Amino acid sequence: MALTDLMVRNVKPVDKQQKLFDERGLYLLVTPAGGKWWRLKYRFGGKEKSLSMGVYPDVGLKDARERRDAARKLLANGVDPGIERKVQKAAANERTANSFETVAREWYAKHAPGWAPSHSEKVIRRLERDVFPWIGTRPIADVKAPELLAVLRRIEDRGVLETAHRALQNCGQVFRYAVATGRAERDPSGDLRGALPPWRSEHYASITEPIKVAEMLRAFDAFTGTFVVQCALRLAPLWFVRPGELRKAKWAEFDLDRAEWRYTVTKTKSEHIVPLAIQAVTTLRALHALTGNREYVFPGRDVKKPMSEAAVNAALRRMGFDTKTEITGHGFRAMARTILHEQLRFPPDVIEHQLAHKVPDALGTAYNRTRFIDQRRAMMQAWADYLDALKAGAKVVPIGIASN
Structure with missing residues (x-):
């Protein structure tokens, strides 16, 4: 029944x-x-x-x-x-083990150790926020171009087109890794070429007019925040290193008697030398009295850690500078590159080496920390003297040096 x-x-x-x-x-x-x-x-x-x-x-x-x-x-x-x-x-x-998120995290774990910390953090945060919630559990071999495009459209609809393009780039890297490791047959991201509106990278805001540079330097001297941040503001234009390298500078990397700062460039993992002008050494000796017993030259509120990633930009905004249109912590590099070449007539190769850029020479050498070191030492002192003269309101005459 x-x-x-x-x-x-x-x-x-x-x-x-x-x-x-x-x-x-x-x-x-x-x-x-x-x-x-x-x-x-x-x-x-x-x-x-x-x-x-x-x-x-x-x-x-x-x-x-x-x-x-x-x-x-x-x-x-x-x-x-x-x-x-x-x-x-x-x-x-098996499909769960080969989900998009599983493969993406495996790809990330293999590549992140070779990236700058700030870059690796942005990549994984972008995937976790904008991609995994939508296709993370899907078998990576089953994800097709229209489904991936729907993910990117959600990002685009938020008004962050750059993020959409970067997410597409990261997804393509994950799919190609899946193909290489036998978890997918092809990379569908290639089918989306032209599907997103074009996006052009914007340069960091920077001041390159000498008169405005002088005004900015005088504002730094009048800064009423902490002495640590003021020193960072004074040294940032002198060194024109990347913001993360500035704030994470360690006393152990400095030889003030030899007037050198030696550290590893986070972006390229290469050794780099920053010759220290007299003005930089003077500022560092004054700061050493306050933070010399710490690991970091510019410690944060937690003295065991470097100052905040936002500290310099926050100080710039406090002084009235627009960090989106006028000057940002990264903008000191463009400022130095432009003025050193156009105003002080220093050779591009010398400038690029001091910027720690990989610029292959005739022999294919991408970067050598000691190349042009004498010219770079002279350039860094001339640059510091030039900035002092600008700040004082003097008329500066181009001096330049010949390249080897």
Whole structure:
């Protein structure tokens, strides 16, 4: 006699297991604890077997019968439904193990150690915020171009087109890694070329007019914030290093007697030398009296850590500078590059080496920390003298040096 919904709902547990049979091998197993399990009794290869059809009430009588019928169709085709379920489960587990997020995190873990910390943080934050919530659980081999485009459109709709382009770039890197490791057949990001509106990278805001540079330097001298931040403001134009390298400078890297700062460039992982002008050494000796017993030259509120990533830009805004349109902590590099070449007539190769840029020479050498070191030492002192003269309101005459 076939079961009914009322019978299944009202059956009570007893002190031993009960089996309430429906039709074509389906039955309800009722445990003494009150659990109700659907089972299918069938024979395959001359052996009697049992297959779970789900738990009541999550799976009702109608659904259990549909699952039974699907299993019996497999039997009719010579397939053991129990084995088929194990195969499907294994395939599902494999797809989960090869989800977009799993592969992306594996790709990230292999590449992040070679990146600058700030870059690696941006990459993983971008993936976690803008990509994983939408396709993170999808098998990477199943993600197609339209689905990826939908993810990018959500970013674009927020008005951050640059982020959308960078997310597309990162996704392409993940897909190509999946192809290389046998988890995907192709990279669908290539199909989206031209799908996003074009975006052009904007340069960091920078002041390159000598008169305005002079005004900025005088504002630095009048800064009323902490002495540590004021020193950072004074030294940032003199050194024109990347903001992260400035704020993470360590006393152990400095030799004030030799007037040198030696450190590893975060972006290229190469050794770099910054010759210290007399003005820089003077500022550092004054600052050493305050922070010389610390690891970092510019410690933050927590003296065991460097000052905040936003400290210099916050100070610039406090003095009335717009860090989006006028000057930013990274803008001192463009300021120095422009004025050293256009006003002081220093050779581009000397300037680029001091900027720690990889500029191949005729022999293919990308960067050498000691190349042009004498010219760079002279340039850094001339640059500091030039800035002092600007600040004092003097008329500065280009001096330049010849390159080797």
